[in-house]
Amino acid sequence: MSIIAQHGEIFIILACLFGFFMAWGVGANDVANAMGTSVGSRAITIKQAIIIAVIFEFLGAWLAGGEVTATIRGGIIDPELLEADPQFLVYGMLSALLAAAIWLLIASAKGWPVSTTHSIVGAIVGFGAVGLGLEAVAWGKVGTIASSWVVSPVLAGTIAFVLFKSVQHLIFESHDPFAAAKRYVPVYVFLVGFIVAMVTLTKGLAHVGLDLSFGQSFLLAILLGLAIMGLGILMERRVKYERRADDHFGFSNVERVFGVLMIFTACAMAFAHGSNDVANAVGPLAAVISVVRSDGVIDSAALVPWWVLVLGGGGIVFGLITYGHKVIATVGTGITELTPSRGFAATLAAASTVVLASGTGLPISTTHTLVGAVLGVGLARGMAALNLGVIGTIVMSWLITLPAGAGLSILFFFTFKGIFG
């Protein structure tokens, strides 16, 4: 305990530094995929994508990032068992952050697949199992998290399938697709607003001072959804029918109406991504803070301090502005076969899944969820050509990232143990 009293300030400063660095990495690398479907379908420009991402990643991180951060802070390593040597938790979390951030740098430089979520979870399980002993890790929770990594793409795929089928039946198969689009797109806009608001509100915004009951959350979510739907209706009024010689069904006009809808789904996706991935950076930071502040007593029920989420959100935005915009441009321009109607189905499905995971405190990979969602649209015959080899790439990334994160984290853990005792 005296180690914490001695070096507490250094630990917090180090944790903030590493955490901010990690958040920068998330902003630089990960956001591009979250905005990929929106930019790739040409519904929004790269500049618009960056502005949306800056605003909504921050909001998502701050307003809805609490649950996943709490999981990473104290859900994976059982804090009860560290009563005697709480400084080990500090070493471990610092090493996990450093390991994940360094792995992010190495993998990006070498062009290997990288998932920030898998890096940090692998790193934490690594130092926990090896540095502290196998009984220190809450294997039940780890099992739940691992299964969520498989369930989330499947769930997103299912939702995307259903969404695209509905778009196809309600709009593309009607006698006047443009009129049908104008009629039904506001409903989809409502859905976007409602889902995001509902999950965020019911899981509690207690850390910003807003504690509502389920009924109140439901009503507020409906009101927010209706307000956003109103905004959507105003925006779609500006889309006028343009007759084109080679398009006698008017599908290009339908796509332009969906372009309006995609602005809202892009916001939802940025919000969802921020809410889930901020924890990768600030979850360990929150753990260090709670140990140091309470002088060695680890209280997993305590709320994550609001400024921690703000630091994380700020780091993501900083990474986005300094480097992320280049990656967004690369990912976006590389996608040529995605139209707004498909992009909408995939993005809303992924955003709903991620927001749901954030609400339940499960850290998942946004990239893999998006892949699952796009495959779901493909199953509904919505995509011209998809490479199924990507599934192999995803499995490979699990096999590479998890051990790499764990290995580096174990290394740093024993280093810190050596330095600080």
Add this chain to the structure above:
Amino acid sequence: MVTPNPFSAMFGRSPFQPLLAHIVKANECADQLLPFFEATLAGDWGEAARVRETITRLEHEADELKTELRLNLPSTLFLPVSRSDLLELVSVQDKMANKVRDITGIMLGRSMRMPEPLAQPMRDYMRTAVACVAQARQAMEELEALLESGFGRNVSDVMHRLIRELHVLEQQADGQQVAIRRQLFGLESELPPVDVIFLYKIIDWVGELSDRAERVGSRLQILTAR
């Protein structure tokens, strides 16, 4: 090798644009048949040779498009239609261009000049066959709208209507073939026998051209069915 970004790597190259480009090329090839025929009727073998060169060039370009399509269709590619149906369709499309080349090749090689009474019926017959090819192309052009609508019913209805019109055209060509053969039968004793054999061959081959166009329509129907 492991690619850096599974998300970007997921979007594959669509084979439908090259497929459409191929049938446009085959149609351009078939459109040269009537100018070639007019040149042979006028006895202008220089002009006929030039048109045939154009036909050969177009047919080679179609072959290249077909090869490229096949090379860019790995089995890990997930398509909204059956991959083997797609490959079959491009083969059948290609056969149309091949047939045009064969017809013009023999006619040029033997300096075949259609007997006077057969000129107009033959012209109409060839026109029908070329119209079959054009109709097949029109049906294929609906494929883009079909993909966009996620294989919606209203677009498939339009496509199937076009394919039915193709069947009607092909039956018309069949009727014209019977009439021309009967006419030739009446004239054959007055003409050199070897020439007559090859005239029958040309009539058969033009009939095969419209058959192949109709087959493209059938393949397209199979491709888009669930």
